[in-house]
Amino acid sequence: MHEYSLMTAxxxxxxxxxxTHRALAVHRVRVRIxxxxxxxxxxxxxxxxxxxxxxxxxxxALEIERVAARWVCPACRRPMTAGERLExxxxxxxxxxxxxxxxxxxxxxxxxx
Amino acid sequence: xxxxxxxxxxxxxxxxxxxxxxxxNDREAAHNREHFAARGVLAINLMGSPGSGKTAVLEATAxxxxxxxxxAAITGDLETERDAERLRSAxxxxxxxxxxxxxxxxxxxxxxxxxxxxxxxxxxxFIENVGNLVCPAVxxxxxxxxxxxxxxxxxxxxPLKYPVMFRKxxxxxxxxxxxxxxxxxxxxxxxxxxxxxTPAPLVFHVSxxxxxxxxxxxxxxxxxxxxxxxxxxxxxxxNHSHI
Numbered sequence: 001m002h003e004y005s006l007m008t009a010x011x012x013x014x015x016x017x018x019x020t021h022r023a024l025a026v027h028r029v030r031v032r033i034x035x036x037x038x039x040x041x042x043x044x045x046x047x048x049x050x051x052x053x054x055x056x057x058x059x060x061a062l063e064i065e066r067v068a069a070r071w072v073c074p075a076c077r078r079p080m081t082a083g084e085r086l087e088x089x090x091x092x093x094x095x096x097x098x099x100x101x102x103x104x105x106x107x108x109x110x111x112x113x
Numbered sequence: 114x115x116x117x118x119x120x121x122x123x124x125x126x127x128x129x130x131x132x133x134x135x136x137x138n139d140r141e142a143a144h145n146r147e148h149f150a151a152r153g154v155l156a157i158n159l160m161g162s163p164g165s166g167k168t169a170v171l172e173a174t175a176x177x178x179x180x181x182x183x184x185a186a187i188t189g190d191l192e193t194e195r196d197a198e199r200l201r202s203a204x205x206x207x208x209x210x211x212x213x214x215x216x217x218x219x220x221x222x223x224x225x226x227x228x229x230x231x232x233x234x235x236x237x238x239f240i241e242n243v244g245n246l247v248c249p250a251v252x253x254x255x256x257x258x259x260x261x262x263x264x265x266x267x268x269x270x271x272p273l274k275y276p277v278m279f280r281k282x283x284x285x286x287x288x289x290x291x292x293x294x295x296x297x298x299x300x301x302x303x304x305x306x307x308x309x310x311t312p313a314p315l316v317f318h319v320s321x322x323x324x325x326x327x328x329x330x331x332x333x334x335x336x337x338x339x340x341x342x343x344x345x346x347x348x349x350x351x352n353h354s355h356i
Contacts, residue, residue: 002217002248010134017128024123031134038251038277071312085305086312094312097280103251105130111123 003040006103007047011055014108018056021110026060028109034102035069069100138252141220145255148227149238155338156238158254160278161262162271163244166288168196169321170262170330171239175203177331178237182338185235187226189218189243196241206231217248220255237338246275258283258337265289269302276310284315286330291320 010031018026029048033039041064048062071080073088074096080086086095133139149156161167171186178184186207188196197209208229210222223240232238240256242249250259261282263271266289272279279285287303300318307314317333319326 002251005215005219006134006251009137013130013132013134013136017130021126021128027125036277036280038247083309085308086310087308096312103134105132105134107127107129107131109125109127112126113123 002038003043004047004051006039007044007051010105011051011057013105015056017108018110021112023056023110023112025111026057026108027111028061028063028107029057030063030065030106030108032065032067032102032104032106034067034100036097036100037103039103041066065106067099067102070098071095072098135252138220141224142253142255145220145224145227148224149255149257152236153341154236154238155334155341156240156254156256157258157260157334158240158242158249158256159260159262160242160246160249160282161244162246162264162267165244165262165264165267166286166321167241167244167262168199170286170288170319170327171200171241172203173321173324173327174239174331174334175200175205177327178334179204182237183235184237184239185232186239186241187223187232188241189222191215191243206235208232212243216243216245217252218242218254219252223254237334246271246278250278250281257341260284260286262286262288263303265293265296265298265300265303269298270306272303272306272310279307279310279314282311282314284317284333285311287316287318289320289322290318290325291323 014026014029033041044064045062052058052060071086072095073091073093075091075093076088078088078090080095159167175184184205186200186205187210188207189210189212190196191212191214194209197207200207208226208231210218210226240254259281261278263285265287285307287300304316307316317326317330319330
């Protein structure tokens with residue numbers, strides 16, 4: 001379960017940002033997690049519940065935006081559907097991943113003095 | 114202080130970050146890549162389930178390349194030096210990273226191992242990751258290529274069940290093909306499953322035991338090695354500390 005180590009990295013980043021703004025508290029943490037990122041949103045939430053205790057994020061909500069995998073032909077932009085061979089039937093080009101591998105800290109909402 | 118009316122109440126601000134959560138690991142991986150580029154090292158991150166035959170393929174590879182150019186390995190396991198010992202017996206320097214309970218290697222662990230004498234002179238460096246088809250796929254180590262070992266005994270639909278790992282594979286070694294006569298598994302079905310989770314996969318069917326198919330894998334390694342006719346020795350001045 002690597003979600004715990006990811007969450008530790010996330011918390012370090014959020015705490016540093018909160019310190020820069022001399023925040024009193026963090027209210028919200030927004031992340032984007034792709035379907036093919038290898039990160040399980042439910043496990044990320046469990047890890048957040050453990051890691052935030054006693055930190056500036058203690059009362060914060062974690063909002064996870066799940067991003068679906070999207071494969072397209074790099075030549076004709078034809079989308080491929082899940083389960084299909086990842087090669088464009090028209091152009092013969094190997095598909096390219098257009099979305100779905102994100103593991104991104106998007107925004108945080110802080111309470112500042 | 115509230116900037117709108119100066120009332121003294123705390124208020125909320127939204128801060129845009131838009132950064133990969135693994136940016137610290139990404140920076141370490143970029144640093145490893147600089148190490149490799151400076152020395153003309155071809156670094157391969159070898160991943161796969163426990164028991165998929167990663168070490169056996171590396172033993173065969175070590176024997177094939179021994180004496181021709183410097184090969185070394187870094188091996189990751191939760192406990193023991195057994196894989197590193199096997200590879201040393203096969204004739205190459207090997208350094209074990211024991212991760213305790215961590216399910217994957219990260220770039221910092223690899224960086225630490227890179228400064229160990231035994232692997233310093235390698236031009237072809239294998240990083241044998243912790244046996245696991247999930248977590249290692251998430252961490253960039255600074256490798257040039259990800260290679261995934263998939264044993265025929267794991268079944269035809271393994272790629273469909275673990276798409277994240279196989280999507281990250283630049284090359285797939287379908288291993289233990291000598292066992293096919295005893296299994297209801299078709300190589301064609303494995304290849305077809307791979308084509309549904311990764312675009313135009315490069316696949317070699319090999320048996321480390323019989324040697325079948327290894328020639329293609331060795332030829333691929335040689336071509337990649339030749340392609341990066343890297344600059345010669347001499348690691349650039351390097352003044353960060355190593356824990």
